[in-house]
Amino acid sequence: MDSIDELLGELPLPPYMTAEDIGFAVKAVTVHVAEQWPDGPRCRSDRAPHPCRLHRWGRRILDQRGLTDRQIRTLIAEQEASQR
Ligand SMILES: [Zn+2]
Incomplete structure (x- = not known):
């Protein structure tokens, strides 16, 4: 964790x-x-050192939704494909 993380939580x-x-x-x-x-x-x-705050935030939301790693990877793949 870096100092900004500690400061802001x-x-x-x-x-x-x-x-x-x-x-x-x-x-x-x-x-x-x-x-x-x-x-x-x-x-x-x-x-920022990985995983950064936004990455952790995103993962917490996806985890809280009960999505599995596999479902998350699928969503990420869809997102990346739509950006091409
Ligand atoms: Zn980041």
């Missing part, structure tokens, strides 16, 4: 999750992916 989850939140969550984990750096994995988007 975790991002709050939305009280009621909508399909839109799921979309944001998928986008967050898709954009905030790990990139290999000499000192370890870092976020491709904000260069």
